[in-house]
Amino acid sequence: DVKVTQSSRYLVKRTGEKVFLECVQDMDHENMFWYRQDPGLGLRLIYFSYDVKMKEKGDIPEGYSVSREKKERFSLILESASTNQTSMYLCASSRKSNSPLHFGNGTRLTVT
Amino acid sequence: QKEVEQDPGPLSVPEGAIVSLNCTYSNSAFQYFMWYRQYSRKGPELLMYTYSSGNKEDGRFTAQVDKSSKYISLFIRDSQPSDSATYLCASSPMDSNYQLIWGAGTKLIIKP
Secondary structure (H helix, E strand, C coil): CCCEEECCCEEEECCCCCEEEEEEECCCCCEEEEEEEECCCEEEEEEEECCCCCCEECCCCCCEEEEEEECCEEEEEECCCCHHHCEEEEEEEECCCCCCCEECCCEEEEEC | CCCEEECCCCEEEECCCCEEEEEEECCCCCCEEEEEEECCCCCCEEEEEEECCEEEEECCEEEEEECCCCEEEEEECCCCHHHCEEEEEEEECCCCHHHCEECCCEEEEEEC
16 A cells, blocks of 8 residues: 655744655655645645656745655755745655555644 | 635535535536545545546445536445545546646535
C-alpha cells in the first residue's frame, strides 16, 4: 500500500520565519504535489514535480518554493511565513500523470 | 464563479438512506471526473474515476456525469455511519493530475 508521510501534523510558526514542510513517499512515484486546503475553497495546487529536480508552478505558487533532490522526497518552503499562509497543507504523489493521487494526512500550519 | 461548485453542507441523513452528492462545473472542456473521500484528520482518497458522460458503479457507489448540464453526481446506496466524511469532486480537461480543479467538498453525516 502506498504511503505518503508528512513530517508534522501540526506546526505553529511566527510571521517572518522560514518554514519547511517535508513529504516522503515510499512507492517510487514519479509525480509529487503540494496542495493547500482551506474551508470553502477546496484544494489548490501550489507546486508539483514530475521528476527529480523538476518543478512546476501550480495555481498559487506565490510565497512558496519547493525542492525535490530525491525521487521520494518533496519539500515545501515558506521563505517568510505570513498569517495568510495559515492552512492545511497536503502532499500527494502519483505513479503517472493520470494515476490516482495518494495523499498524506496533512500538516496544519498556523502562522501567528 | 468557481470552475467547480459544490455545496459544502453538512448533509445529514439517516443510516440506510440513499445519498446524492452533486457538483456543477463551468468548463465544457472538462472530460475527466473524480470523487475523493476525506475522513476527518486524513488525506483524501480516490473513490470513483469517470471519463466523459455516463454512469460508473462500484459496490454501493455510483458516479454519474451529465455533460449537457455540466452536472456530476455521486450516489451512495444503503448509507452507513462509516460513510460519514467530506466528499470532494474534481475535474480536468485532460487525463492528467496537473490540471485538476477541485470542488470545496461536501460534509456528509450518516446518523445511526
